[in-house]
Amino acid sequence: MKATRYLMAPIWVAQLATGAKSFRDNPVIGSAEFNRRGLHARRAKLAHDMAWRRRKRLARLISAEDRVAFDSDGFVAREEFLPPDDFKRLRDAVFAHRAPAREMLQGDTITRRIAVDPEFIAAVPAIRLVLDNPDWRGLNRYVGSFDQEPLTYVQTILSHIRDARPDPQTDLHIDTFHPTVKAFYFLTDVAEDEGPFVYVPGSHRLTPGRLAWEREQSISAAASADRLSSRGSLRATPAEIEAMGFRSPRAFAVPANTLVVADTVGFHARGFSARPSVRVEIWTYGRRNPFLPWTGLDLGSVPGIAERRIPWMWEARDFLAKRGLGAQPWQDVGRLRPQDPPGRPVG
Numbered sequence: 001m002k003a004t005r006y007l008m009a010p011i012w013v014a015q016l017a018t019g020a021k022s023f024r025d026n027p028v029i030g031s032a033e034f035n036r037r038g039l040h041a042r043r044a045k046l047a048h049d050m051a052w053r054r055r056k057r058l059a060r061l062i063s064a065e066d067r068v069a070f071d072s073d074g075f076v077a078r079e080e081f082l083p084p085d086d087f088k089r090l091r092d093a094v095f096a097h098r099a100p101a102r103e104m105l106q107g108d109t110i111t112r113r114i115a116v117d118p119e120f121i122a123a124v125p126a127i128r129l130v131l132d133n134p135d136w137r138g139l140n141r142y143v144g145s146f147d148q149e150p151l152t153y154v155q156t157i158l159s160h161i162r163d164a165r166p167d168p169q170t171d172l173h174i175d176t177f178h179p180t181v182k183a184f185y186f187l188t189d190v191a192e193d194e195g196p197f198v199y200v201p202g203s204h205r206l207t208p209g210r211l212a213w214e215r216e217q218s219i220s221a222a223a224s225a226d227r228l229s230s231r232g233s234l235r236a237t238p239a240e241i242e243a244m245g246f247r248s249p250r251a252f253a254v255p256a257n258t259l260v261v262a263d264t265v266g267f268h269a270r271g272f273s274a275r276p277s278v279r280v281e282i283w284t285y286g287r288r289n290p291f292l293p294w295t296g297l298d299l300g301s302v303p304g305i306a307e308r309r310i311p312w313m314w315e316a317r318d319f320l321a322k323r324g325l326g327a328q329p330w331q332d333v334g335r336l337r338p339q340d341p342p343g344r345p346v347g
């Protein structure tokens, strides 16, 4: 064990200059002693400062109104994002297409993902109404603070599919220590009690209260009983969030054809779901080394590569998992439509 530590130490240190976030898996990032002296807090502060600097250079990609809204709240929400006829055409085409799907079971909830890859784009050309939309492109870039193509999926949330503890995503949390984008373009209505996206407005800002909380958490996070907190997605109680001085959480109970783009370094959750429901959205995710000074130069954004990244990532993880070299929580469930019932028995 000592020899391993000796060999791994340079890698653990090098990871400080990346988006590595697990307190549990990296003894340097998780060191109570270093974090008491402010290691985690300094990493978070630097990553936030750099993201805001990059955003300044990307501000031309979005409207002044969206920029003001995002800078204040940490999200931009727009109802009737596409003209109603375009929306219906897109939704009907997405719902009718059976595509290779992956599912992950967490608690009583299944998340299904379908890659928006070349095959999907060829079968559902209406998806271009979103992918090529300048506001869609600009918001993903500004909020994510990089001029990069996000990973794009059709995502379905099937809630209450079995009797189990609630889905862990229902606790308010941050995804990681640095700014990062997620976008949701809802293809179904989302009711208040059907697991809406919940966000604490303004919590994307590293205020003194938030910074002090992160510092405190980072000291004990490696040993936290909460697996997701110990791996860098820190959980907070509503009382802690109030004590940090943030506003009350907002639940996005919204009609279909609403776009929400958010920085998930802010506190967010999947809201309470009172009954079985099926939510479908076009969903993106964009993350990169938060310490890069430039906004572009992303190989993964090159056309031809960008749309193939998701199937490649799935295959790579399947390959490793088969050889016992990692977990693959995303199970291959064959070809499904977004609203189909679960692709495998869930007990």
Ligand SMILES: [Fe+2]
Residues within 6 Å of the ligand: 173, 174, 175, 264, 268
């Ligand atoms: Fe999250």
